[in-house]
Amino acid sequence: MLLNIKNLSVQFGAFPAVEGLDLQLQAGELLGIVGxxxxxxSLSMLALMxxxxxxxxxxADCLEFQGQDLLRLSPKQRRQLIGKDMAMVFQDALSSLNPSYTVGFQIKEVLQLHLGLRGAAATQRALELLELVEIPDARNRLKAYPHQLSGGMNQRVMIAMAIACNPKLLIADEPTTALDVTIQAQxxxxxxxxxxxxxxxxxxxTHDLAVVAEMAQAGAxxxxxxxxxxxxxxxPLPALFEAPRHPYTEALLAAIPEHNRGAARLHALPGIVPGALDRPRGCLLAPRCAYTQARCANELPALTKGVRCFYPITKQEQAHA
Structure with a gap:
């Protein structure tokens, strides 16, 4: 198994920002995280990194990557792993790249740190990476600073840096958020x-279900x-989206514009995500849920058979919706 996460939690004081997260991923698999x-x-993956x-x-009860316990690694061992075997593409490329150095210098820095490449070998590999991510005029782009490139180009540079060492796991954190629609697709x-x-x-x-739908078509x-x-x-995809069992998943799908054709308004889920001071005693969705019952307000449901709900939506209810 490539990645095994069991009962991961991230707390800030008494506030559980991530709670009881379980995820497994095999080598070569594609997983979407949506919400x-x-x-x-993002915080759960930053914790992993x-x-x-x-x-x-x-x-965490278990935080393993390729059988290695990440919680027991020394800072030096973690630095050797992160950026080489496990890499991350952040959503704001311009704030992630250093404005004082050319993109070529920053890519070569990764190659030197993790692969020991220097000089002409590093330059050649950096050029190959820019061509791999389809940046035109790659040789001249090596000399460019981040502010001289568009948002889409900077995101491609970030992807080039992330895949420079052929990682086993790539985490893409909303990589298309700040980009034009056509660039997002690219x-x-x-x-x-x-x-x-x-x-x-x-x-x-991602928070965009259209991205997840595209992932499903790509074999997620x-x-x-x-x-x-x-x-x-x-x-599994696309089964989960074809027959959602949790009210929150159903609400996310119902809010997609394509599902609201002919309606006066887009379907929306009322209320907001609870914070540190307004966290419900029972099910965290209960104050916003159309299916809530008395039990939901007082008891916290466990994740059972892939759904965290006392009253999962049935196929009959979906048919009448």
């Missing part, structure tokens, strides 16, 4: 092509739906 802002999608600083506290196609060609495990973090294995720091439903 609205504040659901803990060792990028949660104090006062955040990361705990970046998605690029990531999915690289995942297939290099047989990487790929975790795609499964998706995990997160809400308020918890996985509320997980399962």
């Amino acid at each position: 609205e802002s504040g659901s803990g999608k 060792g990028l949660v600083d104090a006062p955040g506290r990361v705990q 970046i998605m196609d690029l990531l999915l092509r690289l995942q297939r060609e290099q047989d990487m495990g790929l975790i795609m973090i 294995n499964s998706v995990a739906v997160m809400y308020a720091g918890q996985v509320v439903e997980s399962g």
